[in-house]
Amino acid sequence: MTWTSYDTWTAVIGALCALACALPGCFLVLRKMSMMGDAISHAVLPGLAIAFLLTESRASVPMFLGAAATGVITAVFTQWISRFGDIDQGAAMGIVFTTLFALGLVLIVQAASHVDLDPGCVLYGALELAVLDTVRVGSMDIPRAALVNGGMALLNIIVIAALYKELRLSSFDPGLAGTLGFSPGLLHYLLMTLVAVTTVAAFESVGSIIVIAMMIVPPAAALLLSRRLLPMLLISAAFAVTSAVLGHWLALAVPPLIGFQSTTTSGMMAFTAGVLFVLVWVLSPAEGLLARRFGKVSQTAE
Amino acid sequence: MLLLQSYNTRLVVLGTALLGLACGLIGAFLLLRKRSLMGDALSHATLPGIGIAFGVMVVAGGTGKNLLGLLFGATISGVLGVLCMLAIRNTTRLRDDVAMGFVLSVFFGTGVAILRMVQTLPGAQAAGLESFIYGKVASMVFSDIILISVVAILASVTALLLLKEFTLLCFDEAFAASTGWPVLRLDILLLVLVTAVTVTGLQAVGLILIIAFLIIPAAAARFWTHRLPRMLWLSAGMGALSGWLGASVSALFADLPTGALIVLTAALIFLISLLFGTARGVVPKLLDQAKLQRRIGRQHLLRAAYEILESMGQPVSNQPIPRELLLEHRSWSNAELVRLLAHARQEDHLEPETGPDSSMIHLSEPGFGEASRITRNHRLWELYLITHADIAPSHVDRDADLVEHILGAEMVRALEAELRPRPVIPKSPHHIEVR
Numbered sequence: 001m002t003w004t005s006y007d008t009w010t011a012v013i014g015a016l017c018a019l020a021c022a023l024p025g026c027f028l029v030l031r032k033m034s035m036m037g038d039a040i041s042h043a044v045l046p047g048l049a050i051a052f053l054l055t056e057s058r059a060s061v062p063m064f065l066g067a068a069a070t071g072v073i074t075a076v077f078t079q080w081i082s083r084f085g086d087i088d089q090g091a092a093m094g095i096v097f098t099t100l101f102a103l104g105l106v107l108i109v110q111a112a113s114h115v116d117l118d119p120g121c122v123l124y125g126a127l128e129l130a131v132l133d134t135v136r137v138g139s140m141d142i143p144r145a146a147l148v149n150g151g152m153a154l155l156n157i158i159v160i161a162a163l164y165k166e167l168r169l170s171s172f173d174p175g176l177a178g179t180l181g182f183s184p185g186l187l188h189y190l191l192m193t194l195v196a197v198t199t200v201a202a203f204e205s206v207g208s209i210i211v212i213a214m215m216i217v218p219p220a221a222a223l224l225l226s227r228r229l230l231p232m233l234l235i236s237a238a239f240a241v242t243s244a245v246l247g248h249w250l251a252l253a254v255p256p257l258i259g260f261q262s263t264t265t266s267g268m269m270a271f272t273a274g275v276l277f278v279l280v281w282v283l284s285p286a287e288g289l290l291a292r293r294f295g296k297v298s299q300t301a302e
Numbered sequence: 303m304l305l306l307q308s309y310n311t312r313l314v315v316l317g318t319a320l321l322g323l324a325c326g327l328i329g330a331f332l333l334l335r336k337r338s339l340m341g342d343a344l345s346h347a348t349l350p351g352i353g354i355a356f357g358v359m360v361v362a363g364g365t366g367k368n369l370l371g372l373l374f375g376a377t378i379s380g381v382l383g384v385l386c387m388l389a390i391r392n393t394t395r396l397r398d399d400v401a402m403g404f405v406l407s408v409f410f411g412t413g414v415a416i417l418r419m420v421q422t423l424p425g426a427q428a429a430g431l432e433s434f435i436y437g438k439v440a441s442m443v444f445s446d447i448i449l450i451s452v453v454a455i456l457a458s459v460t461a462l463l464l465l466k467e468f469t470l471l472c473f474d475e476a477f478a479a480s481t482g483w484p485v486l487r488l489d490i491l492l493l494v495l496v497t498a499v500t501v502t503g504l505q506a507v508g509l510i511l512i513i514a515f516l517i518i519p520a521a522a523a524r525f526w527t528h529r530l531p532r533m534l535w536l537s538a539g540m541g542a543l544s545g546w547l548g549a550s551v552s553a554l555f556a557d558l559p560t561g562a563l564i565v566l567t568a569a570l571i572f573l574i575s576l577l578f579g580t581a582r583g584v585v586p587k588l589l590d591q592a593k594l595q596r597r598i599g600r601q602h603l604l605r606a607a608y609e610i611l612e613s614m615g616q617p618v619s620n621q622p623i624p625r626e627l628l629l630e631h632r633s634w635s636n637a638e639l640v641r642l643l644a645h646a647r648q649e650d651h652l653e654p655e656t657g658p659d660s661s662m663i664h665l666s667e668p669g670f671g672e673a674s675r676i677t678r679n680h681r682l683w684e685l686y687l688i689t690h691a692d693i694a695p696s697h698v699d700r701d702a703d704l705v706e707h708i709l710g711a712e713m714v715r716a717l718e719a720e721l722r723p724r725p726v727i728p729k730s731p732h733h734i735e736v737r
Binding site for chain 1: 333336337338339341342390393394395396397398399400402403404406407408409410411412413414415416418419420422423510511513514516517518520521524525557558559561562563565566569572576582584
């Protein structure tokens with residue numbers, strides 16, 4: 001196994017993307033909407049198709065706008081269906097994203113059957129290839145994906161820091177937030193826009209697996225370690241970065257050990273996040289399986 | 303349908319309809335347990351099993367694409383995913399959605415990593431393996447139909463035999479546990495049914511359609527009824543209907559993807575149900591609200607008229623009322639009053655010569671009778687609230703107004719019995735200002 005500068009960049013891109021996803025992911029998990037990343041990454045297909053039909057090109061800016069717009073629409077429709085139809089959010093999400101995905105398939109087949117716009121490619125992405133697409137900044141060649149995901153991470157940090165108090169209140173007590181004049185609806189849509197843009201930016205460069213995993217797994221682990229929002233955000237960010245870097249290292253180290261040539265980095269990053277989550281689940285000092293098992297003794301002894 | 307002569311079309315239509323039926327039935331339970339996205343999580347969670355099964359079969363010397371072997375791997379890894387989800391949910395504070403998301407993303411990521419590894423095995427022909435997850439509706443073959451039918455029938459029969467237990471699980475898990483039902487085992491059984499349907503459906507119709515089949519018919523059926531048995535039938539029927547219609551339509555337009563058309567058909571059925579469903583649809587709800595608003599408006603108008611007539615002298619008699627008095631009495635805008643008067647005319651509560659714009663408003667005989675009845679109801683409520691709910695006379699008007707519009711005849715009789723020694727139309731317990 002050799003670690004080259006490409007590997008450093010791959011790990012950096014993965015870590016930035018994981019960071020960008022884990023931060024809004026905390027709020028999704030708190031709002032029982034953790035599947036939103038998954039829903040959005042499927043639902044953007046018609047947005048991509050329409051952007052392609054309108055511009056007749058695969059340029060990334062219109063594609064990005066189309067996808068981000070569909071992502072926001074997914075969130076809005078989910079909210080509407082679950083409110084007006086009085087259905088639980090998960091079901092509403094499922095209805096919206098399957099319908100939009102089907103619509104996207106029909107649009108693609110109808111109008112662009114001759115063009116290579118493969119849904120599988122959109123969903124898997126390729127972190128390995130993202131490293132090769134570089135932009136010259138100053139005297140360095142920096143991968144475009146690193147800039148995009150770094151920018152998203154920065155944007156998420158700024159928005160969350162600026163609206164920290166409001167987001168916290170509306171996540172834990174939307175009723176009180178409403179009475180105090182914070183407009184939980186507006187905050188909800190702002191958060192959903194943030195999630196949609198983050199999702200699209202990330203999976204356009206690295207594939208949806210990292211996005212879905214990093215929006216759920218690090219916040220879930222952080223929630224097991226802390227009951228307070230700020231520590232949760234920090235732990236979740238650290239957890240995400242660790243699983244990305246470790247994941248890439250494992251993607252290089254594991255296959256030779258068990259007799260294979262190589263594997264996908266994004267898959268291994270999700271796998272690593274899962275393994276780390278299981279560790280937290282078992283070992284967490286307050287709520288881990290071990291603490292629960294052996295904590296009872298000390299509780300009754302008190 | 304006309305085009306059902308083609309053997310292949312008939313197979314596809316039959317297969318998707320059967321699958322829709324089974325998914326609709328099972329999906330209804332998932333919806334009630336708020337686990338609709340279970341199909342999503344499960345269908346992604348099958349990937350590691352498919353990858354490992356493929357690898358093992360290649361090492362054992364096959365092409366790695368034996369259907370039964372892949373199904374076996376998918377089922378094992380799906381069941382592991384379900385157990386993992388239940389373990390997270392039952393031993394941590396994390397809720398269903400997080401547990402499902404965890405299983406979905408981690409299993410899928412691991413599956414992608416494994417697939418990439420086993421594809422490099424010598425002798426492996428992994429091309430087309432992904433269609434195991436993305437499906438190939440239009441090229442369904444006879445063996446697929448047999449498999450789908452067997453699983454659909456087994457799943458439906460199990461669900462119907464355990465109807466009572468599953469109902470209890472859906473509506474009151476804690477109660478079921480406290481009365482000694484094996485809740486965890488029932489939960490696992492339900493999810494194993496979901497796994498069975500998902501895995502069989504997955505390779506036949508693909509991931510998105512199976513997810514849609516498990517959610518959309520159940521959610522649509524919920525709008526038409528409040529009763530579970532009826533909801534189950536409706537949901538199964540809608541699943542079958544969308545499979546049948548969607549597949550038939552796609553036979554007409556050969557170049558459109560069948561799975562996508564079925565999802566869109568189901569979505570259309572959902573939209574219709576969301577709008578017009580008799581039990582919880584949006585339009586019936588709005589109509590009910592409009593009807594109630596109209597009734598409240600009518601009652602306010604008539605009571606206002608009666609209170610003004612009261613102030614004009616005792617005994618109360620029916621005579622024309624100046625429009626200004628009425629306008630001021632409840633601070634209506636002119637447009638509102640015009641609308642209320644128009645409604646009152648339609649119901650013959652006004653004398654024929656009184657229009658919505660006349661300066662003197664004259665109630666008809668039935669209108670006057672109705673006005674005294676409504677005023678009496680209101681006063682009875684006020685007295686009841688003052689006597690039994692300790693509400694101050696100066697505040698009682700508003701509270702009575704909140705409840706009186708839904709007062710049934712039986713309730714009025716009970717109130718009368720309660721307040722027997724009162725005159726026929728009691729005096730208002732608070733001051734009514736009429737200028």
